[in-house]
Amino acid sequence: MNNRLKIAIQKSGRLSEQSKKLLRDCGIRFSNGKQALIASSGNFPLDLLYLRDDDIPRYVEDGTADIGILGENVLIESALPLRTVRKLGFARCRLSLAIPKSENYNDPAFFEGRKIATSYPKILTNFLNDKGINANIHRISGSVEIAPNIGLADAVCDIVSSGSTLFSNGLKEVERILESEAILIARDRLPAEKEVILESLLFRLESVLQAQANKYVVLNAPNDKLESISNILPGMRSPTVVPLAEKGWSALHSVLPENLFWNLIDELRQAGAEGILVMPIEKMIR
Numbered sequence: 001m002n003n004r005l006k007i008a009i010q011k012s013g014r015l016s017e018q019s020k021k022l023l024r025d026c027g028i029r030f031s032n033g034k035q036a037l038i039a040s041s042g043n044f045p046l047d048l049l050y051l052r053d054d055d056i057p058r059y060v061e062d063g064t065a066d067i068g069i070l071g072e073n074v075l076i077e078s079a080l081p082l083r084t085v086r087k088l089g090f091a092r093c094r095l096s097l098a099i100p101k102s103e104n105y106n107d108p109a110f111f112e113g114r115k116i117a118t119s120y121p122k123i124l125t126n127f128l129n130d131k132g133i134n135a136n137i138h139r140i141s142g143s144v145e146i147a148p149n150i151g152l153a154d155a156v157c158d159i160v161s162s163g164s165t166l167f168s169n170g171l172k173e174v175e176r177i178l179e180s181e182a183i184l185i186a187r188d189r190l191p192a193e194k195e196v197i198l199e200s201l202l203f204r205l206e207s208v209l210q211a212q213a214n215k216y217v218v219l220n221a222p223n224d225k226l227e228s229i230s231n232i233l234p235g236m237r238s239p240t241v242v243p244l245a246e247k248g249w250s251a252l253h254s255v256l257p258e259n260l261f262w263n264l265i266d267e268l269r270q271a272g273a274e275g276i277l278v279m280p281i282e283k284m285i286r
């Protein structure tokens, strides 16, 4: 019974497609949960439970699932003592306070005595307590952003990602309460057999996430420039250098963090690199 790990992921919503893609990139095959609430992988000891994201912390806590992928915002709101195993780098968003565009706003005192609609009453309460503000928190579980338009609230506290939901409801973001992204969570103590499966899943996750964060770079350079170029592009251990057919020239292969890409490309060109190719990496094991 303990020889499979159960992972809860969002059935539909902002995280669901990327959660499934991440597991598939890890080489795990499963059916996609359009109808069924549970799917079993045939090539990895993992069962998937498709759930509402807000329910995931409770199900991981009570053992219905062992691990889960959800927004950090949902975990914090749950206030359950679960372990964050790995930040996953997608579904970045923030929890913000927003008010109708036409209102003037200076500072959080705006919210004194106002009615705020939210699905995040605990986080919002903490924020308001910190600022010493008394407001009337109205808890609703979906479509929070329409509350001001139908006269249900003066403001909302909700997730903002692209900002288009706020925009199309005539609202403006005035305070950012917290930043969030997708995370992998687990119950504090899993049976040893399940920890072993989690470890092997984490090994695969790491290689996929590392690969996404890096690029494979190939460039040509005159041999006398190779050393200074290698210093800019240290790679995993050191760059690979292979001679070109043209005498005095070499090709250098290396790996570059995605977030440094544009800065380093300028440096490389100044150092004498040319014919620079940058390619995605599928898996990366350090």
Ligand code: PRP
Pocket: 013, 014, 015, 053, 054, 119, 141, 142, 144, 158, 159, 160, 161, 162, 163, 164, 165, 166
């Ligand atoms: C949030 C929020 C908005 C939307 C904002 O829902 O409630 O509906 O995302 O995104 P945008 O700024 O790109 O328009 P979320 O998917 O977090 O969750 P829910 O459906 O579980 O409430």
Ligand code: ZN
Pocket: 052, 053, 054
């Ligand atoms: Zn939700």
